[in-house]
Amino acid sequence: MTSTEPEPAAAATPAAPAQPTLRDVALAARVSPMTVSRTLRGDEGVSEATRQRVREVARSLGYRPNEVARNLRLGRSDGLIGLVVTNLANPFYSQLALGVEEALAEQGMRVLLGNSGEDPTRERQLVHDFISRRLDGLVVVPATHHHGHLGPVQTLGMPVVLAASLPVKVDVDAVLLDDFGGTWEATRHLISAGHHRIGFLGLPAATWTGSERYRGYCAALEEAGIPLSAELSGYRQRDVAAAEKATEALLDLPDPPTAIFAANNRNTIGAYRAIRARGATTRLAGFDDFELADSLGLPLTLVAYDPRELGREAAVLLCDRIAEAGAGAEPGAPRRKVISTRIVEYG
Amino acid sequence: MTSTEPEPAAAATPAAPAQPTLRDVALAARVSPMTVSRTLRGDEGVSEATRQRVREVARSLGYRPNEVARNLRLGRSDGLIGLVVTNLANPFYSQLALGVEEALAEQGMRVLLGNSGEDPTRERQLVHDFISRRLDGLVVVPATHHHGHLGPVQTLGMPVVLAASLPVKVDVDAVLLDDFGGTWEATRHLISAGHHRIGFLGLPAATWTGSERYRGYCAALEEAGIPLSAELSGYRQRDVAAAEKATEALLDLPDPPTAIFAANNRNTIGAYRAIRARGATTRLAGFDDFELADSLGLPLTLVAYDPRELGREAAVLLCDRIAEAGAGAEPGAPRRKVISTRIVEYG
DNA sequence: CTGTTAGCGCCTTCAG
């Protein structure tokens, strides 16, 4: 292990009152394991009498088939998907996770959860662990632009779908937001409301969403003939406290912005706090909708979309690939799915 | 299948480019599978020469041990925990999930996620699926007070920990909030601030947290010699829209409450919306802290605690039990852990 | 209708 983690699948020794096996049921019902297997799977060709008896015994013993052994024997996978998100505490990711869970549950599949905490090392560990567990596929919200470990070769052909990030140098599917379009539109709103000095609170520069949103901001400004200003658009952060500080710095400028676009919900909330604390009249806009956004007591323009749908679409794409791989087909070209955004006005 | 779900572990047929097995590596390295196994596990007793060669071949083939088969052979579990929550879209549960994930990751274990959507049938399905997968244990936020299906699970050697709910007729561990104490304290705050007509927005009557919080409210009133009023404390709901309506009804009373205690974050937000829409001066208090609670422009008293800690404690309790079962020890008496709450004042 | 054989991928045990 290169990590600080004890063991991939450490766990404990077997439980004391071991769960009954097919053999136990067979012994108790005085038939062969095969008969039990057939009965419990509803296979044809078991007399009603024994069928009855086997079922009875199985129930009284609390028998449950061991899906692990079952799947091993059947040479098929366990119907398990790995989901790696950067920060489950952010409602964006928890709703995404919910979308994935729901869509997969409809297919009888389950989700193995991994939180990378924005740490690329941790992300790689999780991915490796998931490979060893022979999962059917992965949905990953990458922590950085390093996606090398997610390529088909690295993952041994295990399908991977990226969420909210364009794959870099790897041929995998991805579900994206209209980061550029949404930001562009929101920024234009600000401009057409008469704002010419518009601050931008960005995400770390190397992130896909961050750069796309910045691009959208730049495009809107350019169209309107407004020059870019480094002092107005230089801040990059992803937590509320840092965003609040950055906003204070913007407001402290000799010629402060009359409006601010925040690149995600953390930045929007941080900016809101600073603006409110100062009693400033700075117009605020941002990417991501969030609960109570309508109740903050100041006008707010947000780029809204459904994070759950993003998760659902990622799951759909992944299931497609899994089916494709299962059919032994050659993997087709990488797919892109874009979740559209809409502008909502609050306050 | 009694459910509408396709199959417990449906999934697809095996992937096309099958992942290499120990045997494949052995063949390519011209040694026996045993030697490969030993080498890759870092077992003693393999000459440096073969060791080198095997590692080389394994890497070039992209070999990854099949943890599933490994664990089957070792007769041990996969280091997997099942987590069943009622609604991952509620920040309370997603933070709880994060706590569970983090605490377990420290032990090299992983979390299998299940969202019951408050549906007891779905909860039972999930639990059964988790049993079949031979997980090491379960953390469950039960959808109802029916916990009968969880007893047999534990008997079969799969430890269960309940979160935010007192076990009913089953001997399992549980992590609870100080529902009674928190509500009692908050209600007393309202009373000592001069409020005598205090509305109560409750959760469905059969839930543990709901009834404990109601009890706390009742206790505070009783102590102060304030009679209970059915018209003030009869509403029970768990979503924002219903809470908003209930609050409107309270405000429409001939003699409306001067303060309201809301039994969870959904109710608090619903109440907030109604109060604000009416421009009422009703004093608001509630269970659960939430982001932006300080920014709503009205005084707010909340019963706060760390949901992540709740998840973490549940994981710790569960790991204890797993270790205990692993050591072949007799299971001790059910444990209770209470997460304390504190009052926070906003606005 | 029921049982036997064999093996999924791996590892413990025992021989060489």
Add this chain to the structure above:
DNA sequence: CTGAAGGCGCTAACAG
């Protein structure tokens, strides 16, 4: 130091 046998729990395929 290395290999062969056997089996974890289950089920196809083939007897009887």
